[in-house]
Amino acid sequence: MTLSDGLARARAAWDRFWFGPGTARNLAAARIVLAAQALWILLSRDIPALSALPAAFWAEVPGSARWRFLVFEGRPGLEAALQAIALVALVAALLGVAARASCLLAALLLYHLAPLETLFFTPSPWAKGLTLPVLGLLTLSLSPCADALRARGHGKAGPVSGPDHGWPLRLVQLFVCQPYLFSGIAKLKAAGLGWASPENMRAWLLLANLDDQLAAFRAPGLWLADRPVLCLAMGVAALAMDLGFIVALFSRRARRVLVPAAVLFHAAILVTQNYAFLSAPLLLVFVDWGPRVSRGRTPPAGVPSTMPA
Amino acid sequence: MLNVLGGLCFLGFLVAALLVWLSERSALGPRRRFVNVFLLYATFASFGAGLSQKDAWPFAKWPMAGGRADALGSTIRIVAVDAEGADHGIDYRAWQPLAFDELVPWMHRTFPRLPRAAQDQVAAHLLEKAAAARRQAEAGHGVGYLGRFLGPLAAPEFDLHPRLWSGPGSVPPRPFVALRVYRETWNQEERRRDPSRVARQLLYESPR
Numbered sequence: 001m002t003l004s005d006g007l008a009r010a011r012a013a014w015d016r017f018w019f020g021p022g023t024a025r026n027l028a029a030a031r032i033v034l035a036a037q038a039l040w041i042l043l044s045r046d047i048p049a050l051s052a053l054p055a056a057f058w059a060e061v062p063g064s065a066r067w068r069f070l071v072f073e074g075r076p077g078l079e080a081a082l083q084a085i086a087l088v089a090l091v092a093a094l095l096g097v098a099a100r101a102s103c104l105l106a107a108l109l110l111y112h113l114a115p116l117e118t119l120f121f122t123p124s125p126w127a128k129g130l131t132l133p134v135l136g137l138l139t140l141s142l143s144p145c146a147d148a149l150r151a152r153g154h155g156k157a158g159p160v161s162g163p164d165h166g167w168p169l170r171l172v173q174l175f176v177c178q179p180y181l182f183s184g185i186a187k188l189k190a191a192g193l194g195w196a197s198p199e200n201m202r203a204w205l206l207l208a209n210l211d212d213q214l215a216a217f218r219a220p221g222l223w224l225a226d227r228p229v230l231c232l233a234m235g236v237a238a239l240a241m242d243l244g245f246i247v248a249l250f251s252r253r254a255r256r257v258l259v260p261a262a263v264l265f266h267a268a269i270l271v272t273q274n275y276a277f278l279s280a281p282l283l284l285v286f287v288d289w290g291p292r293v294s295r296g297r298t299p300p301a302g303v304p305s306t307m308p309a
Numbered sequence: 310m311l312n313v314l315g316g317l318c319f320l321g322f323l324v325a326a327l328l329v330w331l332s333e334r335s336a337l338g339p340r341r342r343f344v345n346v347f348l349l350y351a352t353f354a355s356f357g358a359g360l361s362q363k364d365a366w367p368f369a370k371w372p373m374a375g376g377r378a379d380a381l382g383s384t385i386r387i388v389a390v391d392a393e394g395a396d397h398g399i400d401y402r403a404w405q406p407l408a409f410d411e412l413v414p415w416m417h418r419t420f421p422r423l424p425r426a427a428q429d430q431v432a433a434h435l436l437e438k439a440a441a442a443r444r445q446a447e448a449g450h451g452v453g454y455l456g457r458f459l460g461p462l463a464a465p466e467f468d469l470h471p472r473l474w475s476g477p478g479s480v481p482p483r484p485f486v487a488l489r490v491y492r493e494t495w496n497q498e499e500r501r502r503d504p505s506r507v508a509r510q511l512l513y514e515s516p517r
Contacts, residue, residue: 014345018344018345018348019341040459040464041464043458043459043463044455044456044458044459044463044464045406045455045464046405046406046454046455047406049406050406050407053407053434054430054431054433054434055427055430056423056427056428056430056431057415057431059419059423059427060419060422062312064310064312064313064316065312067312067316068312068313068315068316069316111319111367114367115366117408117411118408118411120411120415121411121412121414121415121418121419122411123312123315123366124364124366124369125366126364126366126369126370126371127373127410127467128467129464131366131367131369132367134367135322135351135355135367135368138322138323138326139326139351141326142326142329142330142344142347167344167348171348171351174351174352174355175355178355178356178359178369178371179369179371179373181359182358182359182360182362182369182370182371182372183371183372183373183374183375185359185360185362186362186370186371186372186373186375186376187374187375187376189362189375190375190376190377191375191376191377194377195376195377200377200378203377203378203379203380203497204374204378206378206382206497206498206500206501207378207379207382207497210382210495210497210500210501210504211382211384212471213384213386213398213401213409213413213470213471214384214468214469214470215469215470215471216469216470216471216472217469222501225501238374270469273374274468274469275373275374275467275468275469276464276465276466276467276468276469277373277467278464278465278467
């Protein structure tokens with residue numbers, strides 16, 4: 001095989017993966033899931049109030065971090081106004097009203113607001129639940145994400161499927177796979193396969209359960225920590241989930257197993273280690289909403305079932 | 310430097326998105342070409358952060374439970390002091406809108422480095438929050454306010470914490486007059502065998 005053959009094959013595989021058709025309904029469902037997730041987090045926090053923390057909290061925040069996110073402390077009123085706009089944009093995105101503009105506005109405002117929650121300590125609010133909505137909503141702002149599942153009377157009916165409904169959803173799904181994959185890579189880079197050893201699993205369980213300030217559930221994790229075989233099983237299962245979840249991106253069949261398995265994985269981590277993975281609801285972007293909600297229906301007359309690239 | 314690179318990384322993502330948007334309006338050329346540029350950029354930026362484990366949020370490195378857990382544990386414990394000098398644990402919701410998950414690591418890393426005047430400013434703020442939360446809990450109004458819209462459905466913090474002041478009689482009865490900050494350290498295995506095996510060092514007390 002020549003280099004040009006290889007490149008042509010790679011190109012074809014790239015096109016097959018990204019530009020295969022997707023349904024308008026699944027893409028619209030991703031819009032709703034991302035907007036709802038971001039609303040859930042924003043309505044559970046008071047991010048603007050953090051702008052009013054005493055100056056001492058901000059003493060060691062570098063100027064580059066402030067400029068990167070345009071976060072300058074001491075402006076809770078301005079931040080409250082920006083959050084209000086973000087909430088309106090997210091509700092509009094949820095309903096499919098001016099969906100593309102709403103997704104873009106919400107993503108840009110979340111890029112500013114999310115780091116405000118943690119900036120006095122770290123510029124990366126990766127654990128706080130708004131990371132994937134920033135990337136996902138920005139991606140959806142480039143797509144016909146309101147061709148389905150939108151508030152009645154807003155916009156004209158779009159095609160029910162096509163490549164333009166496929167690549168944005170696949171990119172969102174890739175973003176949702178990455179926390180698992182990168183977490184697995186972080187484990188391997190730092191500790192190798194020994195990460196899954198019973199000793200290391202026990203140490204993680206003790207770390208997560210001995211400090212009474214950290215642990216809401218203590219008994220299950222400590223029970224598990226005292227059982228080396230179960231610790232090993234837990235370590236192997238965690239690594240397998242982290243490194244294997246990406247298969248859900250390529251295989252519908254694997255998705256049917258991996259998505260429920262991921263839900264169980266997060267539930268087990270919650271109970272044994274007290275870590276709440278706030279992006280877990282985004283697993284819903286892997287659900288195929290088409291057959292479930294439109295069973296027995298055919299596309300309306302005059303609506304094309306595919307759209308040219 | 311990482312902040313600059315992280316900012317540029319997101320800026321590049323926006324530029325790639327802008328190219329797709331412009332190509333849609335036939336201002337640049339075939340849309341598919343710019344969608345490919347956008348997809349390539351998103352893939353490279355996100356995998357770049359994840360594979361290198363260098364965070365460029367929102368292209369995050371997702372380092373969940375990475376590495377080997379340390380055999381030694383340590384934390385910061387902030388306690389309130391009443392007029393009789395007794396220490397009282399503080400419900401994590403008292404710090405809202407601050408999250409325990411940021412506050413405690415910040416107290417561990419940054420607070421000890423601050424000049425005394427800045428430490429006093431922080432401590433005064435925290436004491437005020439703790440005292441107000443105690444009064445609220447004592448009056449039966451619960452602790453914290455972040456459940457104001459969604460109630461029990463509100464998103465928790467990344468780490469779950471026990472609700473110290475939720476049970477009857479669990480709220481400290483006397484007002485708080487001071488704050489103490491301790492550093493606690495322990496050996497995991499020793500503490501598993503005997504929960505009292507924790508060394509405690511007073512880092513700060515306010516008012517002096």
